[in-house]
Amino acid sequence: MLRADGPTQADERPALRAEALVKTHHGEGAPAHAVRGVDLSVRRGEFVAVTGPSGAGKSTLLHLLGGLQRPDSGGIWLDGECADRWSEARWSVERRKRIGIVFQFFNLVSNLSVADNVELPALLAGVPPKRARAERTELLAELGLTGKERSMPGELSGGEQQRVALARALVNRPPLLLADEPAGSLDSKGTREVMRLLSRFHQRGQTIVLVTHDARLASAADRVISFFDGRIADDAELDAGPPPRRAGTSGVLELELRD
Numbered sequence: 001m002l003r004a005d006g007p008t009q010a011d012e013r014p015a016l017r018a019e020a021l022v023k024t025h026h027g028e029g030a031p032a033h034a035v036r037g038v039d040l041s042v043r044r045g046e047f048v049a050v051t052g053p054s055g056a057g058k059s060t061l062l063h064l065l066g067g068l069q070r071p072d073s074g075g076i077w078l079d080g081e082c083a084d085r086w087s088e089a090r091w092s093v094e095r096r097k098r099i100g101i102v103f104q105f106f107n108l109v110s111n112l113s114v115a116d117n118v119e120l121p122a123l124l125a126g127v128p129p130k131r132a133r134a135e136r137t138e139l140l141a142e143l144g145l146t147g148k149e150r151s152m153p154g155e156l157s158g159g160e161q162q163r164v165a166l167a168r169a170l171v172n173r174p175p176l177l178l179a180d181e182p183a184g185s186l187d188s189k190g191t192r193e194v195m196r197l198l199s200r201f202h203q204r205g206q207t208i209v210l211v212t213h214d215a216r217l218a219s220a221a222d223r224v225i226s227f228f229d230g231r232i233a234d235d236a237e238l239d240a241g242p243p244p245r246r247a248g249t250s251g252v253l254e255l256e257l258r259d
């Protein structure tokens with residue numbers, strides 16, 4: 001694995017860039033102009049919160065950035081690589097390897113145990129089972145879910161399911177995490193745990209784009225984007241914390257899970 005000792009061109013490329021993104025949903029009613037021309041650049045290791053009223057288009061933006069929906073126009077670059085022509089299959093591979101996604105609705109596999117739900121993306125990505133198990137154990141412990149490994153998703157509370165979904169999104173240590181309301185159904189203790197986990201991953205160099213209504217979660221970010229009516233209404237850097245640790249240049253962050 002490559003490891004950069006000083007700034008390189010690769011490091012300077014934004015982890016994520018979007019240019020003139022447009023997406024209109026055509027449902028039953030009038031077309032919904034969810035994203036109306038968004039330019040966005042997210043640096044490696046940056047933690048960006050996207051806030052805004054319900055219906056502003058935040059989730060749609062996140063879906064576009066993760067390749068779950070296609071823009072009507074505009075472009076997306078990941079680590080400087082243009083994703084416009086990527087097939088669905090290619091996006092799936094990238095989501096397995098370098099983009100962790102956690103949704104508002106947990107999307108856990110209902111007939112798999114908690115352990116299997118978390119390990120599955122690692123195994124699909126070719127991680128040896130022993131390592132997948134170790135990652136899973138550690139993440140579940142960090143999220144306060146030790147002892148729930150054998151439970152099925154339906155036996156967990158909403159908050160617990162949400163944390164399992166977060167563990168699953170993080171198990172491959174993706175350099176980029178896209179999170180849509182990851183603490184949406186958590187109480188304040190659960191929200192604090194998620195916040196701590198996101199902050200810890202951020203400090204280790206992970207790039208995070210977080211959609212949230214929760215001001216506490218947003219306050220953990222380096223930068224807060226206010227989204228309104230399909231556009232970026234405001235884009236503000238928050239007070240900078242300590243710089244994130246260096247990341248490798250191979251597209252895989254060299255994170256150490258233990259502090």
Ligand SMILES: Nc1ncnc2c1ncn2[C@@H]1O[C@H](COP(=O)(O)OP(=O)(O)OP(=O)(O)O)[C@@H](O)[C@H]1O
Nearest residue numbers: 025026027032034053054055056057058059060061
């Ligand atoms: N699949 C879809 N089909 C039709 N309209 C959609 C679809 N998805 C979203 N929309 C509409 O697009 C607009 C933006 O929705 P989006 O979910 O992106 O907003 P949001 O800011 O994430 O809202 P919330 O905070 O409530 O989750 C809304 O008017 C919504 O009704």
